Amino acid sequence: MAERRSEKLKFEPWRDPGAQAYVRIENVTRKFGDFVAVNNVSLKIYQREIFCLLGGSGCGKSTLLRMLAGFEAVTAGSIFIDGQDMAGIPPYERPVNMMFQSYALFPHMTVEKNIAFGLEQERLSRSEIATRVTEILDIVKLGEFAVRKPHQLSGGQRQRVALARALAKRPKLLLLDEPLGALDKKLREHTQFELINIQEQLGVTFMVVTHDQEEAMTLASRIGVMNRGEIVQIGTPTEIYEFPSSEFVADFIGSVNMFEGRLVEDLPDRVRIQSDELGGLVYVDHGISAAPSATLWVAIRPEKIDIQRTPPASTHENCVKGVVKEIAYMGDVSIFLVRIDTGKIIRVTLPNIERLSDDERIMWDETVYLTWHPGSPVVVTQ
């Protein structure tokens, strides 16, 4: 396991300038009347990647996926799959398969027949089809359900049939539209890892569309965050979370505390930002690139803020005083909403590492001091 992990960590073809992209999306635009669903998107996806398109509803992520599958026409720009221009190629001649959000299983066919459908279109021999169906049923662990009809299966089983049917043709690229959206939370977590295992086992490139950031973080090798038809940031889950490039991404992924501010000291290795919302200065121990007069946002993740009852040593640079307004005990963590003197509410999460008695725990209406490391804030300019 550890070995595979390290191998997986090394798997970063997008950093290799010599690597050939398997899917190239070049300046693709899709308009519905006046509405621009996808606006000038360019994207490269490499073989064996799990690429997640993440965004809210109506951001254009599904339209982009459907353009790859061939169900939507491209208004402008081009799509290349495996070096071949997809313009004018109908869905049934593209080397991709799709797993639909609603699964779209054929209700009048058994599990077996559903999976065999794609293979029958390739005019394979009957015995060849039978072997491959059995093979894929084993991979998704549905062997005993081969002769059932879709309505006789549970939601999780249907999801696996849909996956098996899409994988049966051994596509190089599999498109997954909200693959886990219809499953309940427990099953979803379990299935996420199963999906990754199958992907690694078969070496297929996955392109996943989802609105669920947790799903995207677990599955993806890279995430493309979409907003209003545009890709606003592409990066690994860590990059997206730790170094969001814009206010939108910082706010969309996870929880974040945002403070508007302006630059008062701009050095190559550290900056100071005056924020009226925070009522003071924020120290950041890395340089940023921004125009001196530009409006900035300082983003600090709730788990990167420390909360304590006693004032820290005066040398501590980033410190603000406030009163606890709300506490939510979530089991693994506790969330505190602290109102600081300017009236702004700051969200802090604290892992519940020790079992504390009621006296030791921070309670409502207590005055607390919030501190964070100068390396923690991320400064975004847009």
Added chain:
Amino acid sequence: MAGNLTHTRSGWGSGRVGPLWELFFRFGPPRWSDYIRSNWAGQRLVISVPYLWLLLFFLVPFLIVLKISFAEFSPLGRPPYEPVLRWLEDGALQIKLEFASYSYLLHEPLYVSAWLYSIKVAAVSTVFCLLVAYPMAYAIARSSPASRNVLLMLVILPFWTSFLLRVYAWIGLLKTDGVINQFLMAIGIIDEPLAMMNTSFAVYIGIVYSYLPFMILPLYSNLEKHDQTLLEAAQDLGAGPIRSFFRITLPLSFPGVVAGSLLVFIPAVGEYVIPTLLGRTDQLMIAGLLSDEFFRNRDWPRASSVAIAMLLLLVVPIMIFQHFQNRELRANKR
């Protein structure tokens, strides 16, 4: 967001079933609206009214016809048959069943041929109806919601004029010096007028035209419900539009095909007006024969036996077929 809220449940909410009075306090006294909703009074009343209607105006006349079919024909009687049931003077009930009408049906070639001809005409008409209606229903189901209503309206519109009138209109089109012949001769495709009136062809035209809406509507209501992503999935798996149609759309529309075909086939077998006005004079359909027996020969028992035979030979197999059909549909339900 409040932390550490604990709910304690006790007493009546604890899920323990206590004595009756406790249930009464827990759920309150029964309300009449609930009582009616969940009991026979409301639901069964609504169902029983149409059943009572059918009992009075379908089953009772059917039993009367059944009775007459077993009567003995008496040409000068009024009504023209001997009673089947009669109270004798000593209070006993005399039942006299006469099977002559039925045995006549089996042995008379005229009846056998009329029967076979009716089945043939109905079957051919149903097939043509299906061939015409399926593309129409498909196109309507795939059109935009706004134009859909207009198109459906156009399908139903002919019903607003008299059925008889529409069949008469076909005479004007099909007869020797009718519109179609004159047009074809005018443009020089034919020199002699085509003999279309009083042929089986005219009957097919009349039946297909008249019964088309009965085929379109059930097909439409089935096709309209189809999930379009299934076709996308089929295409995604490599099936072109034609293969997707035959593998996905057609099998899934099978219940609509069966419903439409039954709606056309059953009345077409017993069709009277169309073959009488447009059809062959040397070959009657079963309903024409029945009418002749009843009105011309005044042989009520034989006319009744024709009616009963029609019902048994047609409706019973269809009911059995539908029974199995329904069972299959229930098993296939998603």
